[in-house]
Amino acid sequence: MNDNTAQKFRLPTEAEWEYAARAGSTSKYSWGDTVDCTQAQFGQSGNNSDCGDEGKTAPVKSYEPNNYGLYDMHGNAWEWVQDCYNDSYIGAPSDGSAWMTGYCHLAVIRGGGWYFPAGSMSSAFRGRNERRFGNDWTGFRLAQDL
Template identity: 40%
Template sequence: MTQCLNPNCLKSNPPETIFCQSCGKKLILVEDLGNGIELEMVYIPGGTFFMGSPDNEEEKKENETPQHEVTLPPFYMSKYPITQEQYQVMMDKNPSIFRGKNRPVENVSWYDAIEFCQNLSTKTGKIYSLPSESQWEYASRAGTTTSSSELVNDDGNYPDAYVPKKEFRKETTDVGSFLPNTFGLYDMQGNVWEWCQDIWHDNYDGAPTDGSAWETQGDISTRVLRGGSWYYISLYCRYAKRSYDYVDFHSNVMGFRVVSFVSRS
């Protein structure tokens, strides 16, 4: 079902309405995963943005260049990183090191994340996948052109030009513990690195400009990670920061979130 961010407007909207007809606010797609556990998917409007680091960004890495324009259609993205209770109900296991039903699932490989998406697609009859790298950065930036956000769970002992010194919690936190971005997404920086669909490439030369995942060329055994984590300093939580690992690698700094298409029917 879908529901307005304002519950008072719920009854005024027919099923699958993208924007509330009363207040104009975004809708959230809610999937029932079973056992009373739900998955909230936030509507992300389509648009155009500049992906990667501009020439004047401090700590810019060559793999974040060249900055290029990407135009994406609308999509849904999970409001939070997939939690341990969501993973448990879909996969019948919980590999996480830092236990807590509302903490992000971690210690999952790219293959594990793909299997979750396949199970979710089978259960719902919809197509769920990992986000493309451009979907991830577009949703993370949410219209901003700054470098990063202060409101993240990271190693706060090392301030930089953008973020002051803050607490280092030394573990994951419950999803939603910090304020959301403008799109209504939580924990896009810090907490856990998030797997993307894309194969790793050393730079953006030849990257898609339509929001799709880059799954040609490169080494198919390595996939992109985004967002930084509780263990990494603030510079690793910049919007443009990129990393990667092997598809079968597990770590307590790695999790994921999912996306789905917007129905046009």
């Protein structure tokens, strides 16, 4: 419970994140199967800058929202989810809840980031990161329990 609002906020589960990112689509990205620099911030590794300012995220709402009204679900910054990392979905919960067994020192991250290629931004792509380490291309989005 948040002390200031008396409401409950948390990281989304991996299933909730993908549902929100897809926004009713079945394509690679919520808008289709291709991406360009007018749709997301990505591909800035090393000297290979595909889009935007080298070495940093774009301001929030720099790109159009998806069909659910959510901004920046693809690219810009990876987003932590609750789930522990597992190599596959074999044994994953089927009810959308967080998968809290597996390699729990690693958290699943979704959405890609400004530093990474376009393929890492697809709705289905999943990454992982040590829970104890932060970096400048990973952030989070909160879900609110109603």
